[in-house]
Amino acid sequence: MEALDRLEALVSENPNSAAKAWKDDGKKILGYWCSYIPQELMYAAHLFPYRIRGTGARGTARADVYMAAVCNCTYPRAALELAFDGTYDFIDGMIGANECDHGRRAYEIWVEKKAIPFHHFLFVPHKVGETALKEFEKELLNLKVHLENRFHTFITDDALFNSIRLYNENRVLLRTLQACLKEEQPLITGSELNTAIVAGVCTPPEQYNQLLNQLLEGLKHREPINRPRARLMIYGWVGDNSGFHRLVEDVGGLVVADNCCYGTRDFWEPVEAGGDPLKGIARSYLYRPACARMMGELNSRLAYAKNMIREFAVDGVLVTRHQFCDIHGSEAFSLKRHENELSVPISAPLIQEYIGEDAGRLRTRIEAFIEQIESN
Amino acid sequence: MTSKRDIIFKEFDFSKKPELKTDLLHTIQQAIKSAVSQRDPAMQWIWQPSINAIDDMCAAAEDPTDVVLIGFSLAPEMIYAMGLKPVCPEGLSFLCPTEYLIPYIDESHKAFIPDHLCSFLSGSIGMAISNAIPKPVAIVHTSQPCDNSLAQSTALADFYGVEPYIIDSPYYDNDEAYDYFTAQIKEGFRYLEQMTGKKLDIDRFREVMERSQRAHELVHEINELKKKKPCPIPTGAILRQVSIGMYGQTGSEHLVRWLEKHLEDARERARKGIGGQHEEKIRTAWIYAWPSFEWTVYDWLGKKYGAIPVIFQASEYFYTPKSSGDFDELCRSLAIRILSCPMGRSSRGHLDYFVRDSAYWCKEWSIDAAIFAGHLQCKANWSVAQITKEVLMDELGVPLLSFVVDALDPRVTSTEQMLGYLEPFLEMVAENKQLEQIG
Numbered sequence: 001m002e003a004l005d006r007l008e009a010l011v012s013e014n015p016n017s018a019a020k021a022w023k024d025d026g027k028k029i030l031g032y033w034c035s036y037i038p039q040e041l042m043y044a045a046h047l048f049p050y051r052i053r054g055t056g057a058r059g060t061a062r063a064d065v066y067m068a069a070v071c072n073c074t075y076p077r078a079a080l081e082l083a084f085d086g087t088y089d090f091i092d093g094m095i096g097a098n099e100c101d102h103g104r105r106a107y108e109i110w111v112e113k114k115a116i117p118f119h120h121f122l123f124v125p126h127k128v129g130e131t132a133l134k135e136f137e138k139e140l141l142n143l144k145v146h147l148e149n150r151f152h153t154f155i156t157d158d159a160l161f162n163s164i165r166l167y168n169e170n171r172v173l174l175r176t177l178q179a180c181l182k183e184e185q186p187l188i189t190g191s192e193l194n195t196a197i198v199a200g201v202c203t204p205p206e207q208y209n210q211l212l213n214q215l216l217e218g219l220k221h222r223e224p225i226n227r228p229r230a231r232l233m234i235y236g237w238v239g240d241n242s243g244f245h246r247l248v249e250d251v252g253g254l255v256v257a258d259n260c261c262y263g264t265r266d267f268w269e270p271v272e273a274g275g276d277p278l279k280g281i282a283r284s285y286l287y288r289p290a291c292a293r294m295m296g297e298l299n300s301r302l303a304y305a306k307n308m309i310r311e312f313a314v315d316g317v318l319v320t321r322h323q324f325c326d327i328h329g330s331e332a333f334s335l336k337r338h339e340n341e342l343s344v345p346i347s348a349p350l351i352q353e354y355i356g357e358d359a360g361r362l363r364t365r366i367e368a369f370i371e372q373i374e375s376n
Numbered sequence: 377m378t379s380k381r382d383i384i385f386k387e388f389d390f391s392k393k394p395e396l397k398t399d400l401l402h403t404i405q406q407a408i409k410s411a412v413s414q415r416d417p418a419m420q421w422i423w424q425p426s427i428n429a430i431d432d433m434c435a436a437a438e439d440p441t442d443v444v445l446i447g448f449s450l451a452p453e454m455i456y457a458m459g460l461k462p463v464c465p466e467g468l469s470f471l472c473p474t475e476y477l478i479p480y481i482d483e484s485h486k487a488f489i490p491d492h493l494c495s496f497l498s499g500s501i502g503m504a505i506s507n508a509i510p511k512p513v514a515i516v517h518t519s520q521p522c523d524n525s526l527a528q529s530t531a532l533a534d535f536y537g538v539e540p541y542i543i544d545s546p547y548y549d550n551d552e553a554y555d556y557f558t559a560q561i562k563e564g565f566r567y568l569e570q571m572t573g574k575k576l577d578i579d580r581f582r583e584v585m586e587r588s589q590r591a592h593e594l595v596h597e598i599n600e601l602k603k604k605k606p607c608p609i610p611t612g613a614i615l616r617q618v619s620i621g622m623y624g625q626t627g628s629e630h631l632v633r634w635l636e637k638h639l640e641d642a643r644e645r646a647r648k649g650i651g652g653q654h655e656e657k658i659r660t661a662w663i664y665a666w667p668s669f670e671w672t673v674y675d676w677l678g679k680k681y682g683a684i685p686v687i688f689q690a691s692e693y694f695y696t697p698k699s700s701g702d703f704d705e706l707c708r709s710l711a712i713r714i715l716s717c718p719m720g721r722s723s724r725g726h727l728d729y730f731v732r733d734s735a736y737w738c739k740e741w742s743i744d745a746a747i748f749a750g751h752l753q754c755k756a757n758w759s760v761a762q763i764t765k766e767v768l769m770d771e772l773g774v775p776l777l778s779f780v781v782d783a784l785d786p787r788v789t790s791t792e793q794m795l796g797y798l799e800p801f802l803e804m805v806a807e808n809k810q811l812e813q814i815g
Contacts, residue, residue, distance in 0.1 A: 068758040101523045105759035108727045123547040126519040135556045295542040329490030330527035334534045336488050
């Protein structure tokens with residue numbers, strides 16, 4: 001399918017064709033680190049929000065000088081490597097956040113060691129609640145003013161509403177695509193959908209909406225896939241590509257739901273479109289389905305997982321993380337404790353690296369888990 | 377065993393697994409008291425903060441009705457002010473003898489706590505799930521200093537089925553950040569009142585804060601005296617005791633009394649122009665972590681190289697403003713004090729805090745060599761080691777040694793391996809100092 005091929009190309013190239021075209025038009029691109037940094041705000045300032053990823057990195061030798069490989073995640077190390085080798089020279093600025101210790105430090109080292117025309121650190125509260133919301137509103141207002149001053153623009157409420165509308169359209173389309181996976185024999189695979197989701201962080205929203213519409217249209221002319229051996233949910237962190245989803249499909253499984261970054265959490269709820277748009281963005285981002293970085297929110301994450309399991313007829317949950325990820329890593333402790341409540345088998349944690357993925361080992365582990373489900 | 381270094385190191389035998397359901401708190405209490413009793417009687421006062429810490433936790437366990445679990449970088453003033461009993465689980469990991477702690481770390485891994493989670497915290501989770509820690513009535517935690525702590529609080533709250541109160545630490549240090557933290561401290565008191573049925577006594581809060589303030593003043597005075605040559609502290613071990621007291625006992629009377637004794641001793645030594653047990657030749661700053669499974673190593677470094685620990689990051693408290701007056705002021709003062717604590721200050725915020733604090737210590741305390749004994753699971757600080765190394769050398773000519781170690785678990789880096797890093801480094805530092813003296 002042409003739309004899928006184009007989405008795949010957008011995901012796998014860095015910089016991708018959308019970024020090159022944007023630059024050719026003389027417009028600015030802003031790198032951003034975490035899904036809690038609202039794309040809406042950047043786009044309302046006429047900037048293309050392009051998520052910092054490690055796409056294209058073959059190693060992490062230069063990054064490892066500053067981020068010890070003995071305990072730091074390969075994902076931000078790969079991104080930092082691309083900063084050092086010049087791959088990211090096309091961005092006109094960058095917004096970091098306290099997403100996790102690894103990502104936060106990678107951002108700081110980047111700013112410290114490599115000249116970058118604009119940088120801003122967005123503090124994202126680690127909890128939900130009215131005090132935290134007020135703080136986040138202030139933080140977003142500071143970011144807005146900084147963007148306006150640096151990029152000589154004025155971010156109007158109309159521009160924000162327009163941006164919210166575009167990104168909400170993305171979300172609606174993604175939910176429509178996600179709903180396809182409720183079918184016993186869906187028209188789309190989990191890896192294809194994941195590719196479509198990831199493309200949203202490196203494609204301007206209008207172009208992205210067009211591609212998603214084309215994808216939905218294309219699906220109407222497609223044959224359903226074979227019934228999978230097991231319908232699985234991924235819980236944790238699998239990174240920014242569909243490699244893990246493909247491993248599941250290689251052994252006859254299908255990822256039909258997730259509780260992941262670069263997954264459903266990012267588009268499950270729309271951003272509020274009434275009232276003060278900046279406050280609406282703050283509330284919607286803070287109160288959306290919570291990442292494992294959010295403290296005191298375990299119950300809401302479990303409720304989200306339960307809902308996914310029920311809605312998508314999930315047979316088992318694959319718990320995943322990148323090596324050295326403490327926040328997703330420790331979540332496995334609680335998931336196992338709540339296995340009965342979730343009513344489906346929960347796997348032991350599957351640990352990955354961003355570069356040099358050990359596909360054979362992971363495939364064996366996934367297959368063993370599917371066999372466990374089948375034997376129940 | 378007598379090594380070629382003519383020094384006796386501990387030998388660990390982890391093949392004999394202790395019973396995990398034993399009364400761990402009293403086992404730790406006995407072990408600490410026994411170890412201290414074997415020290416020179418004139419020096420035994422130095423370890424009093426460890427004794428106080430474990431005595432308090434044993435007392436809490438005996439009557440657990442008012443136990444509140446707190447994160448180590450929260451500090452206990454809030455809990456004391458409410459007349460409740462703070463228990464800091466990771467404090468127990470530190471106090472626990474290595475041979476007892478390791479099985480609890482392993483126990484947490486069996487329950488899917490990742491092996492890259494800080495061993496202070498995984499050890500404490502292992503203790504919790506083995507029922508070695510009393511069940512709390514409330515849990516108050518902060519998001520500082522790092523993701524490890526954040527993950528631990530989620531696991532403990534889930535295990536005990538206690539709704540936690542989270543005090544979210546800001547990234548910045550400015551008035552707005554302090555306002556944010558202050559507002560949460562106030563909410564935290566309401567949470568404690570709700571969970572325990574007790575009421576905050578403002579007068580008691582004021583007294584606690586006055587004692588906390590006094591402790592900070594005393595540490596400040598002691599640290600100023602440490603600038604003298606030789607450094608007027610009886611042994612490097614006292615630095616670790618300062619950190620135990622300041623992390624876990626601020627606001628208590630016994631900490632103030634101990635710090636007064638420490639200051640008096642330091643003043644006397646400074647007046648006489650004497651240091652500790654070994655002649656001072658190299659002034660070292662342990663800018664991050666201090667492996668504590670084998671204390672003999674520090675004596676050995678003092679004996680062989682005259683390498684005296686003058687600075688230990690976790691005992692270097694930055695002076696905080698005076699607190700007096702009304703509830704709002706007390707809460708704000710407490711907010712600033714918590715956000716300024718070591719680790720909290722350097723790990724939650726921009727890397728510059730770690731770098732500039734290290735440079736400040738090295739400059740102001742005339743440090744010859746800095747040591748980054750990087751706790752393996754400390755992602756936030758391991759990402760600052762190289763930049764700190766560059767800054768210390770470029771700005772001050774102070775070399776920095778960095779190596780991987782687990783501060784609690786000798787299975788990662790043994791004492792022998794650690795000395796393999798330290799000895800050539802200190803030889804180089806000593807040689808350079810000699811060359812400098814020659815001219």
